[in-house]
Amino acid sequence: MISTDLVMGIIFVSQTTLGMMGNSALLCCFIINEFSGIKARPTDLIVKSLTCANFMVLLCKGIPQTMAAFGWTYFLDTIACKLVFYFHRVARGVSLGSTALLSFFQAIMITPRNAKYKHFKARAYNVIGPSVNMCWSLQMVLNAFIPVLVTDLGDGKNCTDFRDLLYCAVAKPHNLTSALYVILLGSSDVMCLVLMIWASGSMVLVLLKHKQRVQYMHRVLCPKSSPETRATQTILVLVSSFVLFYTASGILTMCLTFVNGTSRGLVHASVATAACFPALCPFLLIKHHTLVTRLC
DSSP: OOOHHHHHHHHHHHHHHHHHHHHHHHHHHHHHHHHHTOOOOTTHHHHHHHHHHHHHHIIIIIHHHHHHHTTOOSOOOHHHHHHHHHHHHHHHHHHHHHHHHHHHHHHHHHSOTTSTTHHHHHHHHHHHHHHHHHHHHHHHHHTTTHHHHEEEHHHHHTOTTEEEOSSEEEEOOOSHHHHHHHHHHHHHHHHHHHHHHHHHHHHHHHHHHHHHHTHHHHHHHOSSOOHHHHHHHHHHHHHHHHHHHHHHHHHHHHHHHHSSSOOHHHHHHHHHHHHHHHHHHHHHHHHHHHHHHHHO
16 A cells, blocks of 8 residues: 555655746746847746745755655754755745735736826836845845744754654744744735735736727637636636635644644645645746736
8 A cells, every 4th residue: 555655755746846847947938038138028027036936945845845755854954954944934935925016016017097006007117126125035034033943853853842844843832922923924924815816806807897898809809718818817817826725835834833743644735735836836827927918
């Protein structure tokens, strides 16, 4: 009978390999475009940030979790554990923030000229760069406490205040400060989710209104599917997968943090869920980013 760890190891290998290939291909496309002299889109900087963050998430979490699933345990020392968990949390936060920023700026750019957001359009291009930099800086500061909470598996097993996460150990939130810190991190995730839902909802409404205005033209020239319909579908797919995977990941992370005792299945499920969006994101993003940018 095949063990659960072996099955999860195969899933992690497939997930990590697929995600790294997709994100690497997306980065290569940007590099080729720059050398070819193709004019970059205003939101390309956000997409690059998102792609780099997704790559870091898969690298810092997918590879160690795969090794742990296949039976390796004591392969990271204390410093390596601290760095892996810190950069994973930073990259995860940047992935959330970049996706929300992408939706926000696309929602501004896609609005009609006579809309109430028209005065943001002229300034949006100049704000994108500082917004991306602020996203990275904010996540680096918010997660600065992570290395204090993490140690290697050997030290963690010798102390009851640490929870075994298969290849590293994380401190339990036994005091009010730790609990408030976890809530703070969760609040930033919720804010990003709310921003993306709002921005995506705004884009869908604008596209539906635009489709109604040019419905006759689409019926004559493009009877199968209008650009607005295709863009709406890709937006809904992107935001639905984003909310689903990150909400499930957040719930499982809270369970790992506050529930007494840690099962291998719960740890595997938490990591697999957290890596779903970074692995699928480049494939969803190529179609979504291209369609929405054309309509902008």
